[in-house]
Amino acid sequence: MTLDSEETRAAAEADAPGFVQQHPQGTLVIDEIQRMPSLTLAIKATVDEDRRPGRFLLTGSSNLLHHRGIQDSLAGRAASIDLFGLSIGELHGRKDDLVGTLVGSLKDSAPASFSTNWERRRTVDSICAGSYPGLIQLSGRLHSTWVDSYLQRVIERDATDLRTVYQPARLKSLLRLIAANQSGELVKARLAEQAGLPATSITAYLDLLGSLYLVHTVEPWTPNLTKREVGRPKSLVTDSGVAARLNGASAARLQDVSSADHLGGLLEGFVTAELLKQQTWTSEPFRLFHFRDRTGAEVDLVIELDDGSVIGIEVKSSTSFNAKQFTGLKFLRDNLGDRFLGGVVLNTGQRGYRFAEKLWGLPVAALWEPLSG
Template structure:
């Protein structure tokens, strides 16, 4: 079993809060992790129709069986339980009593915010980070192979080929989760929408353009974006609004949580095809952004990532907002450092007065320039505290 970096934080939260909720996409390893961390707790999957029916029809009787606590998997399937859980948790000072998991962020957090606020700690568990897959690696792994395979646990254990696993994952997701969240009647159109979105990875979200290409209205596209975001398929990187007296772009950028899924949606099946694909740069950017995301979610930290772009075309791929300081990061898929890499960061530093910045790229040479810009390999970023 691959060791998960989030394990330490989940254990810590279970000692401080009455309940812990672990959310994340399907097949990200939530069940495996919580069962290994809490082996003494009874485990129940609320995907099971009989268990779910019992929990819905007789919630008090159901919970009475597990007074000492339990793991409730896919708990968003039974929102009726949350109010009764609140009552049980309020009557006890015991910590870590119930462990909840869910693969839909919106449904789970909506119910938690209404009934379990202050009683439950929430942590997102995303697919493997590169540091988890290669914990002792000194040299960078092949980024093309990694982007192609993605980071979902079943790709590595039991080792299902990506070309077999991703199409089935997508089909299962659409058939089960999409119908569960919202009753979409034309699933073929919805699947076409996801494929169109994959082709826009790393780009600004343009609802009107997507609506025209998909053949639906903008309200439908907005609703579908919400479905994909809440079920951890896509991540929207919001723009940073520090103005510097410039008119800024205010639309989010689209990233998928897993590059392997994007490759599958785009029909990319081998490394040679990926190396020559026009979207390779966007996929590499997606890889780096999701690695930055996982560093924060695994540590239980809030996500403080943004991007910055003004209407004159100046852009910084990622801005890490640390409260008092802003750390700009440029992401480049090339392996050779050249002067073009530095233009956006030097412009940003001139506007902001900041001195520290990073260029994260696919090459192995590291540089620390006198202008405050550090050039590092993407895998080195994974190991650093950025």
């Protein structure tokens, strides 16, 4: 049942208990639940009467828990799963679990022996295509029109379900600014000034973009390795195709070597999003952070496993490796001791590389291709 349908909403409003109990022996899927968050009270009542799991699947295009009309959080009665766009592995029918694979592979020479036919061009094309099912098959002007229309509808219509008082133009301006600094540190005061927002409103606007699943943040990793660690999160537009469109970056432009700096942030955001997707099914549960301190040591992504061990990831748009790219990873290795499983520089090349003890280079295709046969 979809609550986008006026008939369905009318039935749910007329008899909420009867509506949620109409498929007692199976699973009732209620799509766009945010259209009628008050329905959670009836769902809670029927779940309390019959605790069999799997009776309901509630889906929506914004975070139900952030809606003004929600009457019950369903705490203890429901589990929440963030559903990202399609991963590259899903699109190509491959099992993609970089972290699960690395845990075993970093103990031997598998990374150095890895090679791929996946070229830089295909990575750029994947970034610009994005991950939304309705978007990935489109190209050219139709692709751009789809993104523009999607953002217009989400910002001008869906956002009203979450917040009645906001300015759509400033919300979109804020989204553009985040895309322009894709995978950069989130400095609220600077964003508020650039977007023309009062400093007191910036947090609410950022939360709104997060609730619409347009923006994701990566929290800072602060393990007290130094006393000068920076505690700001990084922010990114979650879908790489949307981020590229907001930047006015076409695949042809990004293929140009002179656009390498522009590609860097988009590539890091793309890698981050792929890892966020894989985080929902990985064989090795992990948390994702970034690290930087005021002495200059930084690592794009820090993966912390449940046992406290750490894998560092650097993302570079070049097709070759050099010593400078491993500086932050060496810092982690030398300060973490046995906790440090290994560090990897991901780039747009096609061959694996051993730099030093516990430090490797890999093509970005390792995210979705097996490291060994």
